[in-house]
Amino acid sequence: xxxxxxxxxxxxxxxxxxxxxxxxxxxxxxxxxDRVVAIHPKRFFVQPAVTGRKETYVSPYNHLTVPMPADGMxxxxxxxxxxxxxxxxxxxxxxxxxxxxxxxxxxxxxxxxAYDPFVKNGFAxxxxxxxxxxxxxxxxxxxxxxxxxxxxxxxxxxxxxxxNDENDVWYMEIVTGHMWVxxxxxxxxxxxxxxxxxxxxxxxxxxxxxxxxxGIQEFVADNNLNPDEDAWNFRHIFGTDTQKDHHYNTPxxxxxxxxxxxxxxxxxxxxxxxxxxxxxxxxxxxxEDIQYVLKSHYNETKYDPLGNGSDxxxxxxxxxxxxxxxxxxxxxxxxxxxxxxxGVQWVEMGVPSFSPYVPFFTNATDTAESYREVPEKxxxxxxxxxxxxxxxxxxxxxxxxxxxNLDYQKNLSEWARxxxxxxxxxxxxxxxxxxxxxxxxxxxxxxDHYNQETKALLFKLLTDGAELSKLTFKMDPNL
Numbered sequence: 357x358x359x360x361x362x363x364x365x366x367x368x369x370x371x372x373x374x375x376x377x378x379x380x381x382x383x384x385x386x387x388x389x390d391r392v393v394a395i396h397p398k399r400f401f402v403q404p405a406v407t408g409r410k411e412t413y414v415s416p417y418n419h420l421t422v423p424m425p426a427d428g429m430x431x432x433x434x435x436x437x438x439x440x441x442x443x444x445x446x447x448x449x450x451x452x453x454x455x456x457x458x459x460x461x462x463x464x465x466x467x468x469x470a471y472d473p474f475v476k477n478g479f480a481x482x483x484x485x486x487x488x489x490x491x492x493x494x495x496x497x498x499x500x501x502x503x504x505x506x507x508x509x510x511x512x513x514x515x516x517x518x519x520n521d522e523n524d525v526w527y528m529e530i531v532t533g534h535m536w537v538x539x540x541x542x543x544x545x546x547x548x549x550x551x552x553x554x555x556x557x558x559x560x561x562x563x564x565x566x567x568x569x570x571g572i573q574e575f576v577a578d579n580n581l582n583p584d585e586d587a588w589n590f591r592h593i594f595g596t597d598t599q600k601d602h603h604y605n606t607p608x609x610x611x612x613x614x615x616x617x618x619x620x621x622x623x624x625x626x627x628x629x630x631x632x633x634x635x636x637x638x639x640x641x642x643x644e645d646i647q648y649v650l651k652s653h654y655n656e657t658k659y660d661p662l663g664n665g666s667d668x669x670x671x672x673x674x675x676x677x678x679x680x681x682x683x684x685x686x687x688x689x690x691x692x693x694x695x696x697x698x699g700v701q702w703v704e705m706g707v708p709s710f711s712p713y714v715p716f717f718t719n720a721t722d723t724a725e726s727y728r729e730v731p732e733k734x735x736x737x738x739x740x741x742x743x744x745x746x747x748x749x750x751x752x753x754x755x756x757x758x759x760x761n762l763d764y765q766k767n768l769s770e771w772a773r774x775x776x777x778x779x780x781x782x783x784x785x786x787x788x789x790x791x792x793x794x795x796x797x798x799x800x801x802x803x804d805h806y807n808q809e810t811k812a813l814l815f816k817l818l819t820d821g822a823e824l825s826k827l828t829f830k831m832d833p834n835l
Contacts (some may be wrong), residue, residue: 442482475510674690706743
């Protein structure tokens with residue numbers, strides 16, 4: 357694949373929130389998984405725990421070959437329906453309540469790649485959840501575990517990976533064949549990444565909050581790669597600052613920071629290459645705030661492709677929500693001591709702007725059939741296809757249908773909060789297998805409710821749309 361192919365194939369937007377920056381004390385990691393085609397079927401699935409396994413993993417995508425550990429935990433994931441290019445499981449929580457989202461595609465400059473090129477059969481996005489999530493017990497261990505794999509097998513591409521647990525959020529950027537760094541997002545901060553190398557200053561005297569590949573300082577010094585006189589800025593050393601970045605990447609960070617930190621961003625422009633990666637929000641953030649940004653398309657600005665700006669302004673910047681978004685997710689980890697059902701995976705299928713985020717408790721052994729089984733062709737029994745159909749209908753008459761679509765999303769968001777509170781109350785009296793069985797059942801009820809509400813709206817809009825046909829004629833009574 358060319359660099360452009362990789363960019364179009366997995367051009368995502370990621371948002372991370374520390375526990376003191378969120379309204380409810382949860383940690384959050386989240387991402388829009390964007391692909392090159394409008395229809396890229398995904399499913400939501402629970403991978404069972406494994407013991408005593410004797411297998412070797414071989415990637416269908418690039419033939420990465422890795423012996424699998426004998427034992428692995430149960431975990432949720434959103435794999436590709438078509439497995440011919442690898443599982444691409446992308447995101448989920450495991451039984452230890454550790455979350456992973458992989459990956460945010462990132463791109464290094466030619467200077468650093470000249471001295472540490474990618475490894476053709478190394479780790480790529482297709483394998484990074486399958487070979488990491490079942491085997492880690494904390495967010496920090498996720499970085500350590502993957503760092504050791506990169507040291508042994510190398511990386512086939514540039515990727516940003518998010519990890520979270522009850523207390524911590526870590527973001528790791530693998531940018532060349534073997535070089536990487538990771539930073540712990542401070543508890544009172546958030547971070548946004550959009551297909552550029554995002555991490556900035558690294559404090560090599562603070563291993564509690566930063567991690568890095570063995571030998572990275574020597575690699576930079578020996579090859580004269582640092583452009584700064586008195587700083588060690590990972591973005592400056594390894595990253596890019598190109599015309600494509602200014603129109604494809606930085607504007608998405610600008611919009612997110614503009615929404616989360618308006619008092620601090622008044623002088624920022626969409627093409628600013630020095631926007632900070634980590635910021636404090638002006639207010640504590642809710643799951644709805646994260647959803648709003650992941651659903652956004654420069655709303656209420658002249659850059660909105662669905663807005664009223666000039667043709668140039670509406671097409672000059674790449675939006676966060678796209679028709680090419682295969683799925684979007686928000687991984688919320690709550691207080692493990694308070695909730696035996698601490699992990700909530702908010703799953704969105706279709707175009708985020710038009711579809712709801714559906715909350716699923718991750719202490720479960722199965723998912724609803726409508727999420728687990730995805731046929732090759734459109735079938736409204738499948739949640740993936742149902743939401744794709746809804747998006748197509750809403751956008752086809754956007755000015756007429758947008759308000760009704762927003763009301764539908766708002767009503768489901770209200771319902772979700774009530775439902776989670778009801779489940780929490782009942783789950784407090786359960787533990788062990790009984791709790792897992794209860795949550796599995798609740799997840800199916802949640803999926804059924806969303807599917808029913810979505811079908812009701814879809815059929816109403818299809819009926820209303822019949823009145824909007826241009827093939828109409830009203831007889832002039834004077835004829």
